[in-house]
Amino acid sequence: MIYCVEDDSGIRELVVYSLENTGFSAKGFENGKQFFDGLDESSLPDMVLLDIMLPGEDGVSILKKLRANPKTRNLPVILLTAKDSEYDKVIGLDSGADDYVAKPFGIMELISRIKAVLRRCGHEGTVSDDCVYNIGCITLNTKKHSVEVDGNSVELTLKEFEVLRLLMKNQGTVITRDILLEQIWGYDFDGETRTVDVHIRTLRQKLGHGGNIIKTIRGVGYRAEE
Numbered sequence: 522m523i524y525c526v527e528d529d530s531g532i533r534e535l536v537v538y539s540l541e542n543t544g545f546s547a548k549g550f551e552n553g554k555q556f557f558d559g560l561d562e563s564s565l566p567d568m569v570l571l572d573i574m575l576p577g578e579d580g581v582s583i584l585k586k587l588r589a590n591p592k593t594r595n596l597p598v599i600l601l602t603a604k605d606s607e608y609d610k611v612i613g614l615d616s617g618a619d620d621y622v623a624k625p626f627g628i629m630e631l632i633s634r635i636k637a638v639l640r641r642c643g644h645e646g647t648v649s650d651d652c653v654y655n656i657g658c659i660t661l662n663t664k665k666h667s668v669e670v671d672g673n674s675v676e677l678t679l680k681e682f683e684v685l686r687l688l689m690k691n692q693g694t695v696i697t698r699d700i701l702l703e704q705i706w707g708y709d710f711d712g713e714t715r716t717v718d719v720h721i722r723t724l725r726q727k728l729g730h731g732g733n734i735i736k737t738i739r740g741v742g743y744r745a746e747e
Contacts, residue, residue, distance in 0.1 A: 522546045522566040523635065526556045526583070527601065528575050532624075536570065539628045545635075553578035557586075565596055568635060571618075573602035581616050588617040595679070597638050601626070617678050621716070641705070654689040657747045659731045661689050670731040680705060681724045684717075688735060688745035697742035717742075 523545050527533040533549040540547035548566075550556040552575050560566075569587070573580035580600060587593040599620045619638045622631055654661045660669045663686060668675045677685065683705045688696060698717045721743060725732030736744045 522548065523568045523570065524548055524550060524556065524559075524566045525570040526550045526553065526575065526580070527570070527572045528552060529572075532601075535628065536631070539632065540635075543632055552576050553580075553583045556583065560593075565593065567639060568597040568599065570599050570601055570631075570635075573600055584616045584618060599631075599634060599638060601631075619680070652690070654686070654692075656689055656692055656734045656745055657731060659685075659689070659728065659734060661686055668728075670728055675727055675731075677724070677727060680720055681727065684720055685724060685728075685735075685745075688743060692745050695738050695742050695744045699742075701742065 523540055525533055525536045525540075525547060527536065527549065528551055530551075533551070537547040537549045548559070550559060554577060556569075571580045571583060575583075580602070584598055584600070587596055587598065597619045598617070599622060600618045601622050601624065603624045619641075620634050622634060652663050654663075658671045660672075661667070661682075666682065668677055668682065668685065684701060687701065687704055701717045721735060721737075725735055728735075734745050734747060736746060738744055
């Protein structure tokens with residue numbers, strides 16, 4: 522089941538109709554209140570498509586509530602919005618969104634992204650490799666799902682944690698943007714490498730001076746080294 526929270530009835534009905542004709546079950550909601558009223562935490566949907574510009578409570582606020590609730594913390598969320606600036610993408614992704622689709626979007630692209638996120642979420646168990654990685658002042662513990670810089674805890678989104686884990690696990694090896702997209706997001710769409718770059722930028726900011734371990738290899742990707 523996929524929930525679509527979208528105040529534009531035309532877009533909402535098109536998305537629900539297209540999903541149902543692609544083999545998914547789908548349900549639409551006009552605003553955040555309807556969504557939360559219809560959200561059964563004992564039987565969660567497989568994913569939420571969430572518009573940012575909603576009447577009343579906006580999509581980012583709704584997303585933050587979902588991530589703050591232990592029962593919905595790992596619920597996959599794709600943001601749908603007419604906003605397409607890098608700042609808006611950073612805000613959405615940093616709030617815990619699994620992907621970001623700007624309007625106007627092609628319905629087949631949206632469905633492909635939905636399938637990609639669902640594929641990735643179906644393999645989240647691979648993150649639990651029960652290892653501790655240390656590079657410079659950074660310590661990442663996969664079992665505890667924690668990151669520390671100089672002994673101080675740093676809060677990361679799931680994607681940021683996975684990106685850092687992959688880089689630290691392969692210390693000294695260049696990880697291309699395509700590999701990061703495939704391993705973390707589960708897709709390799711042309712032109713989507715900006716998604717990786719945005720996450721790297723916010724990850725470095727959160728790590729502070731520890732972010733210096735992430736080196737940019739121009740035109741290729743990234744490498745973690747002391």
